[in-house]
Amino acid sequence: MNINPEFRRNLWLELTPTRLVGMPMILGALLFLAYLLDNKQYGESVANTALILFGLLVFLWGTRLASEALISEIRDHTWDSQRMSVIGPWSMTWGKLLGSTIYPWYGAVLCLLVYFSSQPSLKLSLIETAVLLLGSGLLGQAIGLLSSLQAIRKNQRYGRFQTTVFLVLGAGCAVSVVSWPFAESTSIFWYGRYYPDNRFVLISLVLFLAWTIFGIYRLIRAELQLRSLPWAWGMFVFSLMIYSAGFYGENSWVTGLSAWPQRLLIAFLVALMLAYGTVICERKDPVTFQRLLQYLGRREWGRAMQIAPLWLSTLPFVLLSCAVLVIVALTSESVQQFAVPAMAMVLFLLRDFGLLLFLNLGRVPKRADMLTILFLVLLYGIIPTILTALDLSRLTELFWPIQGVPAYIVLPAALFQAVVILWLMTRRWRKTHQSY
Numbered sequence: 001m002n003i004n005p006e007f008r009r010n011l012w013l014e015l016t017p018t019r020l021v022g023m024p025m026i027l028g029a030l031l032f033l034a035y036l037l038d039n040k041q042y043g044e045s046v047a048n049t050a051l052i053l054f055g056l057l058v059f060l061w062g063t064r065l066a067s068e069a070l071i072s073e074i075r076d077h078t079w080d081s082q083r084m085s086v087i088g089p090w091s092m093t094w095g096k097l098l099g100s101t102i103y104p105w106y107g108a109v110l111c112l113l114v115y116f117s118s119q120p121s122l123k124l125s126l127i128e129t130a131v132l133l134l135g136s137g138l139l140g141q142a143i144g145l146l147s148s149l150q151a152i153r154k155n156q157r158y159g160r161f162q163t164t165v166f167l168v169l170g171a172g173c174a175v176s177v178v179s180w181p182f183a184e185s186t187s188i189f190w191y192g193r194y195y196p197d198n199r200f201v202l203i204s205l206v207l208f209l210a211w212t213i214f215g216i217y218r219l220i221r222a223e224l225q226l227r228s229l230p231w232a233w234g235m236f237v238f239s240l241m242i243y244s245a246g247f248y249g250e251n252s253w254v255t256g257l258s259a260w261p262q263r264l265l266i267a268f269l270v271a272l273m274l275a276y277g278t279v280i281c282e283r284k285d286p287v288t289f290q291r292l293l294q295y296l297g298r299r300e301w302g303r304a305m306q307i308a309p310l311w312l313s314t315l316p317f318v319l320l321s322c323a324v325l326v327i328v329a330l331t332s333e334s335v336q337q338f339a340v341p342a343m344a345m346v347l348f349l350l351r352d353f354g355l356l357l358f359l360n361l362g363r364v365p366k367r368a369d370m371l372t373i374l375f376l377v378l379l380y381g382i383i384p385t386i387l388t389a390l391d392l393s394r395l396t397e398l399f400w401p402i403q404g405v406p407a408y409i410v411l412p413a414a415l416f417q418a419v420v421i422l423w424l425m426t427r428r429w430r431k432t433h434q435s436y
Helices: 005-014 017-037 044-067 069-075 079-083 089-099 102-118 126-154 160-179 197-223 231-245 260-281 286-297 301-307 310-329 333-360 365-389 393-398 407-432
Strands: 187-190 193-196
Touching: 005 089, 005 102, 017 044, 017 102, 044 069, 044 102, 044 126, 044 160, 069 079, 069 089, 069 126, 089 102, 089 126, 089 197, 102 126, 126 160, 126 197, 126 260, 187 197, 193 197, 197 231, 231 260, 231 310, 260 310, 260 333, 260 365, 286 301, 310 333, 333 365, 333 407, 365 393, 393 407
Parallel strands: none
Antiparallel strands: 187 193
């Protein structure tokens, strides 16, 4: 029987005879204590204890192990040898994801069996509950591994704080998903129809779990120096825009107005947030920019797309959705008030990207991202607040795309700031890379 070498290695490391015996003994003692405290009744108390233990094992311990799967390899100087091995990216993906967390899953499955056998009544069916618990746990661990992989591609120095951030991110997403169907039964509105919350959450869980695992696969491909076109990222951005836009319009039948213009606005905002998120999370490597410009200059579009950063691949979605929003605003009164702020947001986005690249091309690029965030807080928060406190709220229109601001005020101001920052960024690039 051919078993994934990476998964087999983790099995030998994690599932030792002592650990195989120790896990059921500890869990059995805790569950037996819950049984005794509930007047020796094998019921609700034991089921709740088993569910809590499942959450601790999967959401906390498992997510932490998944987040540290590659970080520990880098610390122990074994990751480079694995990258040189014959293990493919897909085998490496599920070998890391499932192999590094196999021991918590061993205990979690035992807890799940106790939960199903002791719970007198389930809100969802047995299969739905199992898929929800197992899928949400795997999603949290996959998000933790994906976050650590993306951070590794940006910087290979990590401490406990970074690992804790990955843990909180993965566990938070998993707990929010698993808690939704267990709340009071409600229906979810999506694109003009109401769906049972349990089915909708389960389908969404499977969808996002597939995207997360595929994202891990693509990042491991990049770590193994395998080139890929950014079609997968484009599909993810587009699908997330479509998915998020469907939740608007529940009261459109009351107002009698079409919900599609507002849905288009939501899709635009989703693309905008993804653009900001990717430009902060990705590494801004001048060498990659040089090669990108060289490929573009030689019209080698395929190679240029292979090395293009994700934030650059997200910009077309931002620009296209903004253009469509402006076109729709010409015919729809309900979205006219958002057209000018949307155009201003695009200009401010170009300004912010230019500022980020300008700082990354400086002498201390390691602190550029944090410094950019501080500048954005200053531009979007502190300065407008000071102006408002000084009864100069009219001047805040120069720093923030507020709804209702005339186009002749906010657009020239945003355009001026974007042009100045992009000019400074281009000037610094030419000074530091004259030979190119």
